[in-house]
Structure formats: structure tokens, C-alpha cells
Amino acid sequence: MSKGLPKRSEDYSLWYNELVKRAGLAENSAVRGCMVIKPYGYAIWEKMQRVLDDMFKATGHSNAYFPLFVPKSLFEAEEQNAEGFAKECAVVTHYRLQTDPDKPGKLRVDPNARLEEELIVRPTSEAIIWNTYKGWIQSYRDLPLLINQWANVVRWEMRTRLFLRTAEFLWQEGHTAHATSKEAVEETERMLHVYADFAENFLALPVIRGKKTPNERFAGALDTYCIEGLMQDGKALQAGTSHFLGQNFAQAFDVKFATREGVLEHVWGTSWGVSTRLMGALVMAHSDDEGLVLPPKLAPIQVVIVPIYKGEEQLAQISEKVLALKKQLEAKGISVKYDDRDTERPGFKFAEWELKGVPVRIAIGGRDLENGTAEVARRDTKEKSSQQFDELVNLVPALLDEIQENVFQKALAFREANTTKVDSYEEFKRILDEKPGFVLAHWDGTPETEERIKEETKATIRCIALDSPEEDGVDMVTGQPSKRRVYFARAY
RNA sequence: CGGGGUGUAGCGUAGCCCGGUAUCGCGCCACAUUUGGGAUGUGGAGGUCGUAGGUUCGAAUCCUGCCACCCCGACCA
Structure with a gap:
């Protein structure tokens, strides 16, 4: 083992990469964008899993497992969701290899083994799960249906970084169905608080609980809630999300239940997940130039x-x-x-x-x-x-x-020291460059303004905090009225 | 997918411009001395120089194709 890590202050991202490798958490693999999680890193993930799994069980959920592959016709059923993920899907088109007649000792894809219908490697499992739920739900007595699965998913990312963004990653995804909108929203919020509790009490990472703006919302959801943490370089990291799906998937997959009164209605859904990205959060939130600093739990x-x-x-x-x-x-x-x-x-x-x-x-x-x-x-x-x-x-x-x-x-002290209220766009830009972190500013609520700020500063609205106080103000860019400040930051 | 870069021992590298069979450090193995903050000495093992072809008496080095990975952008948990 060679001495000395790169210094955080000199090259934060080199420091992170080296630390992850040298501490034995993970390394790059022979597969582009896919990492090998090494025993020490996996041991930490297992501890996270155990704690979270207990929390899910304590809130009434059961584990199950659904397939890795999703037939294309199912995948595209909920259009918004399908479109949202289309650009980054791995697709299985063939089911057999054969020896290559032109190259001895080599294999090639058997051109006669093309699948009639392509299979999508799941980037998330709503499609296959809601298709299954159709068969599980007939009556209000079958509700709520509270399922979680621990799985791997694949999103074909252009640029990857160990734990923070890899083509394949491990996560859990909860998928629930409810009789009423109110119950589903409650579930969405309940699980957000489970995540926040986990982040703060186990990861030792203080998080902002909030709602995403429509721009940042999960494709196919009516509302996306999130927890956002601040890393030592002043960039924000989304550490978990919880989605209120409304009846979108129930309608797309025709999942209906008979109410007590005998009326057929579509069920209300939620989904929520955290991934191995939490490992990245753990490293970037606490560690120093000598190596990892792990919270004891x-x-x-x-x-x-x-x-x-x-x-x-x-x-x-x-x-x-x-x-x-x-x-x-x-x-x-x-x-x-x-x-x-x-x-x-x-x-x-x-x-x-x-x-x-x-x-x-x-x-x-x-x-x-x-x-x-x-x-x-x-x-x-x-x-x-x-x-x-x-x-x-x-x-x-x-x-x-x-x-x-x-x-x-x-x-927590670091986050507080690096959260700044600003009222002018000039100040906003200056703070982003001079003292990166969360910036609290007024926003007029329009996607156009959000987009403009993103293009000009690379900062995005991380969330609208659930506990944010009402405060009259004006949008720092457009001057339009605003009822509350939102959290901006450059993010991972 | 655009721009840049790199492939030489397990890891990090020198050599490449100017062609002659590969340098150094760490690590590894053995033995000895060591052990209160990354030990020292001696000896040793380990390389199809990413890959396929070309030029040449001779290629890590020159030429062409391909592949992989990294970094910077656009996209994203």
C-alpha cells in the first residue's frame, strides 16, 4: 500500500476516487461503467441493508423479488416513465451465442436467435411490478399492498463514478398500492421520513427533507420527495427519493379494486428507493485526508x-x-x-x-x-x-x-456554515463560486426560470423543504412574487 | 455522443521525438535484525510493452486499423 492520499483541498474528486479504491470499498471492473464492490465496501452496504430492511419491516412492508428483464411492451405502457428512461436502457435482443465460422475459438451472436420481443434490463421496476399487481389486487381487502425488493438495476450512463453513478447499481425499491390518494401520500411521506431517519441516525448525514420541482420529478410520478445532503466540497447529493405515483401506473396497467361499496376504482401508488450511492455519500460527507471516517453504527x-x-x-x-x-x-x-x-x-x-x-x-x-x-x-x-x-x-x-x-x-455544522440566504442573482452567482453549498433563494415557481438558472450557473433546485417557512419575497431573477425560499446547489 | 488523454510486472512509472529486446519506485517471496505512527539489510521471483496488421535485417519506439480505460462537456439516482 503506497503512502498518502491526494488532499481533499487540492483535488476533491481524485481524493474520492483514490480513497474508495485504497480503503478497499470498490474498484473499476472489466465492464465499462460497472464496479466491483469489494468485501469491506460490501460489508458496509450489508449493514445499511440490515438497518433499512428492519425499518421497512417495522413499517409493514414485505420483501419480494421481480425479474431483471422487462418485456418492451410492458416497459412502454406508462409512457412518461418509459420516455424518462428510454435513453439509458440496456436491451436484450438475442438469446444465444454460437461458434464463429470465420474466427476459430470465438463466439458470435446467433443471428437466428433474435427475440421476438426485446427485453429491457430494468432501470427501475414499476412496469413489471404493476403488471404483476394487476393479478394480486381485486378488492379493498387486498390493500394496502406494501412490497419492497432488493435488486440491481441498470442505467446506461455516459459518465460513471464509483458508487455515485455506475451503469449497474444495487438498491431497494419499495412499491405500494393503496385504496386512497390520502393513504398513498401518507406512505410517500412516511418512507421519506424513514430515509431521513436512516441518513441522520446511521449515516450521520443531516438531510433536507423536501419536494422536487416538476423539472426534477421522477418520470411518471405526481410528486417526488427527496432527502438532500451536503458533501464536503459543497455539492449536494440526493440520498433518497420517495414518489407519489397517483393512479398513473394503475391506469397504465389496469390495476383496479372493488371498494366496500362495490365500485371499481384504480389504486393509488407509491415507489421509493435508496441505492449504493449512499456509500458515496458516506465517504464524501465525513472522510478526511487520512482516509475514511465511518460512523460507528x-x-x-x-x-x-x-x-x-x-x-x-x-x-x-x-x-x-x-x-x-x-x-x-x-x-x-x-x-x-x-x-x-x-x-x-x-x-x-x-x-x-x-x-x-x-x-x-x-x-x-x-x-x-x-x-x-x-x-x-x-x-x-x-x-x-x-x-x-x-x-x-x-x-x-x-x-x-x-x-x-x-x-x-x-x-450538521458544516451544512449550516455552508447554507446561505441570498436575495439577488448577483449574490447568488458569487456565493456559488466563493462558498459552495446550499443557497436559499426565492423562486417564482416556473420551470423556465429554474431552467435558466441551471443553464447559467449549473445550480439546480434541490428541493422545496417540507418545513420551509412562508416568507414573502420576489424571484431573484424575474422579480415575480414568491411565497418561500427553495434550496439551490450544484449537485452530484 | 463531442473534446482531450493514457495503455509497458499486482500498482505507479521511465524509455518513444532520434528503432538494436525494457528503467525506477512501491508491492510480492525468502532469511535476518526489528516492533509505542506507514522498518532496515541481503538475496530472489515476476513483462505476449492494450490488440491486429504493416514498414524494417531488427519495432515498446515509425505507419494504419481496432479495443479498453480515465478526464472535461451534454444526460442522469
């Missing part, structure tokens, strides 16, 4: 213990104490790694575990053995202190909680 290894020893006997003495401590901490649900490799020296291990973002490091050496102490180092602040060894079992859990809270507070 998502760290695959929460505590690493490094022995510092001279000779076999001393190592044995240390190991005996450490293994007892490890057992005690594990009994409290803490994941502990005892790094007793004798092929690396302590300094190397310190640097390596810092790169990997392990929240707490305990080092114990000869002097500690004599004094009954250990050195405790926290990753978030880099503070080191000497502690009584026997206290560690009580101290460490509290320290992990403290780190979790501190990482969140730090990100």
Missing part, C-alpha cells in the same frame, strides 16, 4: 486492537488480556478486530485502519501491561488518551455513541 469493524510487543512472551501476555476484552465488548454487540498480524508493524497498522475508517483504535504495549492501561484513539477527532484497561469495557460503548453523535454534529 455502519462501521464493519468498530474497534480495532493493535498489540505492541517485543517477543513472543509479551505478545502472549497482551493477547490474553485483549482476547478477554474482545469477548466482553462483543457481548455488548460491538464488532472488534484484534490485529495481531506479525507481518506488519504497529505504525503501518495504525495508518491502515485509519484509512479504513475504524472509529476506535486501542493500542496496548509493554508499558501498558505494567500500568494496567491502554491507549485509546478515536478516528473522528484523532484524539488519543491513556485509559485504565479495566475501564475499557464500559468506556468503549459510550465512546462509540459519542463518535456517532460527533460525526453527525460536525456534518
Whole structure:
């Protein structure tokens, strides 16, 4: 492992790419735009999955699995959605290879094996799922239908970046059907708050809960809600979305139910998702020039213990104490790694575990053995202190909680320091260049103005915050009246 | 899809202009000494120079095609 990461301050995007690779989260693959998620990165994703999955179950959802492929005729049934994704769909046209008569040892697509109907590799699953729901829903008694699936999807992106934008990515997609519009809207909002709760309490990423403007809305939805986080370079990142689909998909796929009164009505739908993009958010929100900084609740290894020893006997003495401590901490649900490799020296291990973002490091050496102490180092602040060894079992859990809270507070303070209210377009442009972050400004509500600002400044309206206070003002560009400020930012 | 760039050992690279069988660092393997912040020494292994063709006595180097990846734009979770 070579020393030193690029500096965030010098080249943020190089820093990100290198960090993702060197920390062992992911790497590029032989397939253009597709990444390999490595064991350490996947372990973090698995922790995210576990937490989210529990939250989905707690809100009444069940998991199921639908096919990777969507017949073209189904895909195009909901026109707006189909059009929205058309440009980035991978399409299966053939089902067989054969040996190439012209090139020995090579294969070619069998020209006689063309599919009668092309299959779209799902960019999202509304089509196949709503087609299925038609068969599952007859009566109000079948509602609400609350399903989630964990899956991979493919969107043929021109430009990709590890985790942030890849041609194939992993996600969960919830798809629900309800008897009334009100229930569906409630579901949409409920899941948005689940995401926000997850982002803030597990990712330690403060997020703005809001609604997208019509321009930024999911194709086929009546309303798109989102959570938006701020990265350390001042760019916003959409970390999750929740859509109120109205009856669009129910109409396109003819999903009707009989009400209590025996009247046939179309059901109301929602869909919501978060993806492996959250991994990118995790990296970009908290990490530093030494490597990852993982919030304890998502760290695959929460505590690493490094022995510092001279000779076999001393190592044995240390190991005996450490293994007892490890057992005690594990009994409290803490994941502990005892790094007793004798092929690396302590300094190397310190640097390596810092790169990997392990929240707490305990080092114990000869002097500690004599004094009954250990050195405790926290990753978030880099503070080191000497502690009584026997206290560690009580101290460490509290320290992990403290780190979790501190990482969140730090990100929150950063967001607050980088959220600026502006009232003139000149100031808006100046702030975007001088102090990137969220910019709160008045907007007249028209797509034209939004589009113009986007073209001129590359900043988009990230969302209209759900809790934004009413405030009379005028659009900074057109001077038209506005009832509230919206969040602008340059975004990933 | 437009503009730019790069392909040489696991990784990062020199060599290319000016043709003569590949440089250095990290990593890897062995042994020894080491171990409180990325150890040191000695020895060693590892390369169809992206790929296909062409020019030449001879190609990493010159020419042509192709492929891949990266960066910058337009598009997007």
C-alpha cells in the first residue's frame, strides 16, 4: 500500500476516487461503467441493508423479488416513465451465442436467435411490478399492498463514478398500492421520513427533507420527495427519493379494486428507493485526508486492537488480556478486530485502519501491561488518551455513541456554515463560486426560470423543504412574487 | 455522443521525438535484525510493452486499423 492520499483541498474528486479504491470499498471492473464492490465496501452496504430492511419491516412492508428483464411492451405502457428512461436502457435482443465460422475459438451472436420481443434490463421496476399487481389486487381487502425488493438495476450512463453513478447499481425499491390518494401520500411521506431517519441516525448525514420541482420529478410520478445532503466540497447529493405515483401506473396497467361499496376504482401508488450511492455519500460527507471516517453504527469493524510487543512472551501476555476484552465488548454487540498480524508493524497498522475508517483504535504495549492501561484513539477527532484497561469495557460503548453523535454534529455544522440566504442573482452567482453549498433563494415557481438558472450557473433546485417557512419575497431573477425560499446547489 | 488523454510486472512509472529486446519506485517471496505512527539489510521471483496488421535485417519506439480505460462537456439516482 503506497503512502498518502491526494488532499481533499487540492483535488476533491481524485481524493474520492483514490480513497474508495485504497480503503478497499470498490474498484473499476472489466465492464465499462460497472464496479466491483469489494468485501469491506460490501460489508458496509450489508449493514445499511440490515438497518433499512428492519425499518421497512417495522413499517409493514414485505420483501419480494421481480425479474431483471422487462418485456418492451410492458416497459412502454406508462409512457412518461418509459420516455424518462428510454435513453439509458440496456436491451436484450438475442438469446444465444454460437461458434464463429470465420474466427476459430470465438463466439458470435446467433443471428437466428433474435427475440421476438426485446427485453429491457430494468432501470427501475414499476412496469413489471404493476403488471404483476394487476393479478394480486381485486378488492379493498387486498390493500394496502406494501412490497419492497432488493435488486440491481441498470442505467446506461455516459459518465460513471464509483458508487455515485455506475451503469449497474444495487438498491431497494419499495412499491405500494393503496385504496386512497390520502393513504398513498401518507406512505410517500412516511418512507421519506424513514430515509431521513436512516441518513441522520446511521449515516450521520443531516438531510433536507423536501419536494422536487416538476423539472426534477421522477418520470411518471405526481410528486417526488427527496432527502438532500451536503458533501464536503459543497455539492449536494440526493440520498433518497420517495414518489407519489397517483393512479398513473394503475391506469397504465389496469390495476383496479372493488371498494366496500362495490365500485371499481384504480389504486393509488407509491415507489421509493435508496441505492449504493449512499456509500458515496458516506465517504464524501465525513472522510478526511487520512482516509475514511465511518460512523460507528455502519462501521464493519468498530474497534480495532493493535498489540505492541517485543517477543513472543509479551505478545502472549497482551493477547490474553485483549482476547478477554474482545469477548466482553462483543457481548455488548460491538464488532472488534484484534490485529495481531506479525507481518506488519504497529505504525503501518495504525495508518491502515485509519484509512479504513475504524472509529476506535486501542493500542496496548509493554508499558501498558505494567500500568494496567491502554491507549485509546478515536478516528473522528484523532484524539488519543491513556485509559485504565479495566475501564475499557464500559468506556468503549459510550465512546462509540459519542463518535456517532460527533460525526453527525460536525456534518450538521458544516451544512449550516455552508447554507446561505441570498436575495439577488448577483449574490447568488458569487456565493456559488466563493462558498459552495446550499443557497436559499426565492423562486417564482416556473420551470423556465429554474431552467435558466441551471443553464447559467449549473445550480439546480434541490428541493422545496417540507418545513420551509412562508416568507414573502420576489424571484431573484424575474422579480415575480414568491411565497418561500427553495434550496439551490450544484449537485452530484 | 463531442473534446482531450493514457495503455509497458499486482500498482505507479521511465524509455518513444532520434528503432538494436525494457528503467525506477512501491508491492510480492525468502532469511535476518526489528516492533509505542506507514522498518532496515541481503538475496530472489515476476513483462505476449492494450490488440491486429504493416514498414524494417531488427519495432515498446515509425505507419494504419481496432479495443479498453480515465478526464472535461451534454444526460442522469
